[in-house]
Amino acid sequence: EPEVTQTPSHQVTQMGQEVILRCVPISNHLYFYWYRQILGQKVEFLVSFYNNEISEKSEIFDDQFSVERPDGSNFTLKIRSTKLEDSAMYFCASTTRRGNEQFFGPGTRLTVL
Amino acid sequence: QKEVEQNSGPLSVPEGAIASLNCTYSDRGSQSFFWYRQYSGKSPELIMSIYSNGDKEDGRFTAQLNKASQYVSLLIRDSQPSDSATYLCAVEYNTDKLIFGTGTRLQVFP
Numbered sequence A: 001e002p003e004v005t006q007t008p009s010h011q012v013t014q015m016g017q018e019v020i021l022r023c024v025p026i027s028n029h030l031y032f033y034w035y036r037q038i039l040g041q042k043v044e045f046l047v048s049f050y051n052n053e054i055s056e057k058s059e060i061f062d063d064q065f066s067v068e069r070p071d072g073s074n075f076t077l078k079i080r081s082t083k084l085e086d087s088a089m090y091f092c093a094s095t096t097r098r099g100n101e102q103f104f105g106p107g108t109r110l111t112v113l
Numbered sequence B: 001q002k003e004v005e006q007n008s009g010p011l012s013v014p015e016g017a018i019a020s021l022n023c024t025y026s027d028r029g030s031q032s033f034f035w036y037r038q039y040s041g042k043s044p045e046l047i048m049s050i051y052s053n054g055d056k057e058d059g060r061f062t063a064q065l066n067k068a069s070q071y072v073s074l075l076i077r078d079s080q081p082s083d084s085a086t087y088l089c090a091v092e093y094n095t096d097k098l099i100f101g102t103g104t105r106l107q108v109f110p
Helices: none
Strands: A005-007 A010-013 A019-024 A031-037 A044-050 A053-057 A065-068 A075-079 A088-095 A108-110 B011-014 B019-025 B032-038 B047-051 B052-058 B061-066 B071-076 B083-093 B098-100 B104-109
Touching: A005 A088, A005 B019, A010 A019, A019 A031, A019 A108, A019 B052, A031 B019, A031 B052, A044 A065, A044 B098, A053 B032, A075 A088, B011 B019, B019 B083, B032 B061, B047 B052, B047 B061, B047 B071, B071 B083
Parallel strands: A010 A108, B011 B104
Antiparallel strands: A005 A019, A019 A075, A031 A044, A031 A088, A044 A053, A065 A075, A088 A108, B019 B071, B032 B047, B032 B083, B052 B061, B061 B071, B083 B098, B083 B104
């Protein structure tokens, strides 16, 4: 069964460093998302991406964040200068079209020291 | 501010019983409703989707939607210890994002 994959599973970085989180969505899906979940809190939407551009972004997704689909399979989230409060689980999700079921990857645990 | 509300629990039920999980949402314009299961330290796993009023059954799971009351629920029949997890209600507001509730922790004891 096709699934969303994410790498790395765990990323440890120093405050102020850049990180890139990688995702491979399900192959026939067209809409891609990043969510995050701070430990003990709810899953929060960050950004949606369709047709090589951002469809919608949340207040959390400020200028320090960017997304890219560098090729036909990968979807990346970059955080330019990490802060302590960026420590969270980051989930990638994908779906065939808006409003349909979104399938989540296993997540990347980001720890900012 | 669009909100999705869930009782955080824990909801404790004996093995074999029916577990009933509830969710309310604030925006009447909501189009799509989803239940996800999340084990500790893992990602959300889709259980059910429901788009129109009424019941939708899939195996031991039944989702119920009442748009007039802005209420969606999940029933788990014949609950098993392996069903012990946090259940997340998610609502799509005719935009490109899901809004999640805080989740209800379910404990099924033998």
